[in-house]
Amino acid sequence: MPEISFKVSSRTMRMIGRQNVSSQFVAINELVKNAYDADSPNVTIDFTEGTLNGRGQIIISDSGSGMDLETIVNKWLTIGTDNKEREPMSPNGRVRTGAKGIGRFALDRLGEVSTIETFYDPDSSGIQLSIDWRKYNDSTEGFEGIKHSYEYIDNHLKITGTKIIIDNLRDTWNQEDMQELYEDLSFLIPPLQPEHMQFDMEITSGDFPEINGKIEPATHDNAEILLESTVSQSGEITHELHHKSGLSVTSVLQWRNLFDPPLLFDIGPSCGTAKVSLRIFIGPEGRKLSTVNVRDTAFRKYLKSFRGIRIYRDGFLVKPYGLKNNDWLGLAPRKIRQNQGVIQAGLGDYRLSNHQIIGKVDISRLYNPLLEDRTNREGLIDNNAFKDLRKYLMECIGFVEMQRQIIEASKIDSEEEDNPRDVIEKAKKRSRKTKNHTTSNSKTTKANDNGTDKPKSDVDPSTSESSDPLKDTQSFPTGNSNADNNNIEDASELNSQLDKVIEASERLINENDMLRTLSTIGISAVTLSHELKADILNLNIARKIIIMEISKTNFEVDMLNKQTDSIYHSVGRMSAWTELILRRTQVSRRKMANDFISNTINDIMQNFINSSAGQNITINYQEIGEARKIKFRPIDLESLIVNLLSNAIKSLKKSSNQPKFINIIVDYSTDVIIRVEDSGLGIRRYGNLLNSEEMKTIFLPLTSYSEEDGTGMGLSIVKSICDDNKWSIEAVAENEYSGATFITTIREIE
Incomplete structure (x- = not known):
């Protein structure tokens, strides 16, 4: 042929x-x-x-x-x-x-x-x-x-x-x-x-x-966060994160755990081994950038030119990934969907955007044979290997986002901020001074209008110790009665406006207190909900048994006595719960008191003991040193103790540890220190104790490590109470009894 x-x-x-x-x-x-x-x-x-x-x-x-x-x-x-x-x-x-x-x-x-x-x-x-x-x-x-x-x-x-x-x-x-x-x-x-x-x-x-x-590659010395990560052929992922503050974090996990539910076997990604380097720049578009002056034009240009994550194969760029307008990981729309700040977002919900990251992915023809070129040499074929590479990269970015939240949360702990109530009190004092100054000058102006001599100041303004801007700028009288009257009227108007601002601010603070109290009541209600349900069921059963017994010709007195006792105990627990709620909402509890804190703590303890009777949980109270009265707002201490006790009881209910107890220890040796410890499970996530970095996140809003999906508000409320009063709080994931410990240091008011 x-x-x-x-x-x-x-x-x-x-x-x-x-x-x-x-x-x-x-x-x-x-x-x-x-x-x-x-x-x-x-x-x-x-x-x-x-x-x-x-x-x-x-x-x-x-x-x-x-x-x-x-x-x-x-x-x-x-x-x-x-x-x-x-x-x-x-x-x-x-x-x-x-x-x-x-x-x-x-x-x-x-x-x-x-x-x-x-x-x-x-x-x-x-x-x-x-x-x-x-x-x-x-x-x-x-x-x-x-x-x-x-x-x-x-x-x-x-x-x-x-x-x-x-x-x-x-x-x-x-x-x-x-x-x-x-x-x-x-x-x-x-x-x-x-x-x-x-x-x-x-x-x-x-x-x-x-x-x-x-031709010089850009330097990354000004990054806030550096991440170096690798994934092995067997699927072991190693993250090494370095923060500009000197903090370093290392994490090791398996590829199979990136899936929900986790894969049954330890396997590696189909893309093969890879190495990721990320540099994170915070605030390039005018927000605060801690290590670089954002007004530096060259640096702005650098960020604009080099932002994005690029892929390098054997040291050479694979186009078009990470180049201009190529957000191949979809980070920008991901950020838009969840655009909360690093502190405002719940743990794990904070998102970085494409313009905040400069990074690279190193691959090789030898070790990544399934990452294949398109025929026009522009990009890689979108196969399973490429999808796995994307998944690995998103894990790296998610790790950085989580760690940045932890770092920022720890920074807040160390920052002293004015108590909002202190700010209001300062504003009130300023308002009173200004009013008195205005009234005094009003009388002086009237006297001048009647022909009396003008007062002569014996204080040289240049040597005056006053630094009050309101006092310095209102130098009455001027000698011109019309001008003086106008100035006084302006100052009076300013005082009136200041009073309104103070009134509105106080109202907002009180509303915040009430919301915090109601949240605390809700949290404790969840904690004791099973007891309340049991008591209601007991009442219904007792009612039915009593009706059945009294309908008999010869009813059993012992049975009636037994059911009335059951009703008595159930009503007692429900009354204690009602007392716990009603006392928390009293207006008087929001006012400053000078009292022994043991009075407040024992009151709460008794309510909890009565409300949780039958749970085989013992609540102990101990004082170290000579007790003394301190100034505090009962509502703040009550909310703090209620939230900590609620957490402890939840942990004890899930624990098989015996005996089950909660210790509240108040130490007066130096500062007033309140220690709340339990014999429960400790602070864990998926059965594992939290490490030191994860512990910094437990006070963030909407953060819960409970496997029962807690509200994530209890410890956040505790932290906000401490911040408002300039108290401090720290947590220990596992104490000598295998449970958790919370230590609150009370700042005494002079």
Whole structure:
């Protein structure tokens, strides 16, 4: 049977060259990669004068291994070679970046004529190869029928390496193009590259000399947070986070635990091993940036140019990930959906945006074979391996977000802020001073109007100790009765407005107190809900039994006595619960008192003991040192103790530890310290005790580690009470009884 074969037209060169390489910038990148694959420590891209008009030359030079004639014929001039797949490592240990064997056709994309001068041996001649790409425009000529001339040239400098000279340029290169190329090349080599991959690039331009020089990757020294993370083939993920404050956090977890529910077996991601480096910049768009002056134009430009997360394979950028307007992880819309601040958001709900992150993902052809190129070399195929890479990256970002919340929460603990009530009292004093000053000057002005002498101040204003701005600015009288009267009227109006602001502020503070109290009542109601349900059920059962008994001719007195006792105890517990609620809402409880705190604590203890009878929980009270009266608002101490007792009782109900008890210890030795400890489960998440960093989050609003999905408000209320009164509180995840301990230090008011 006769046979026939395909023929390849010379026009194929245009398809795999000019038409396959998407832009002149991609073409330059491909040629720079060739220099890297040749083990060159550097590459120079020189745009001679005239490239602005398309008349100059582009000269790309490296000092790599160069090529001999055999290499040129059997590899460089052979389309689609697989030598880089068969020999993925260069002699110096670099992972070669090319794979499809078509990178040299980037030359056709850049210009019509190319000259390659290459030196393989410093002691031997080099080879000069000339290629006129216009020859491939003739569709009648067979592909392999087109020939290119070469000759041997002297190597008088005794060098190795390759120089490519491109003439008859297909593009003009203006200043904007040069700037874009510079940025492209600066992204090509990632920051923090290892020494074995050190690769310097330099660019020169005859038309734009201001751009000449070494291409530097951006520095990340000003980041607030640095994350280094790796995922192994077996699925072990290791996070190492460093904060600018010096804090470091390390976390290790398994890939299977990223799924809900977790996978049954320890397996790794299909993408293979990967390394992630993230730099987090907070506040680049005008918000507070702690380590950098946000008015610094250069830094703003840096953030704008380099933000995003890029992928580097064997040290080279994989486009278009993380480049301008390429939010490939969808971080911006994710931030819009949950746009709460780092403190306002519930733990795990805070989101970073794309413009706050500069990062890179390191992959390799050797270890990530399933992360495959698209045919146009622009991006990776969206297969399962790529999806796993995305999942791993989102885990890294989520870890940073969580840790930033923890860090910011710990910073709040150390910041002293004025008590809102203190601010109101200061405003009241200021208002009273101003009113008295205004009234005094009003009388003086009237006296002056009646012809009396003006008072003479015996105090030199320049030496006055007063720093009250209201007092300093209202220097009555002026000697002009009309002006004096107008000033007094203005001051009176200001005082009136200030009174309204004070009144509104006090009302808001009182409303906040009431809401906090109601929240506390709700939390304790949840804690005692089972007891209340049981008491209601007991009452219904007792009622039915009594009705049944008294309907009999010969009813049993003992049975009636037993049921009335049951009713008595149930009503007693419900009465104690009612007392607990009613006393918390009394207005008098919101006023400052000078009392023994034991009176308040014992009152609450008795209510809880009566309300939780039958739970086999003992509540003990102990004082150390000589008790003394202190000033405090009962509602604050009550809410604090109620919330801590509610937490302890919830933990004890779930615990099998025996005996079940709660200790409340008040120590008067120095400061007044209240210690609440229990023999429950301790502070845990998924059965594991919280570490020191996680413990910093337990006082955040809407944060709950309860497996029963608690409200996440109890400890937040406790923390806000302490902050308002300038008290302090700390927690211990596990004490000597296996339970939790909370230690509150009361700041005594002078």
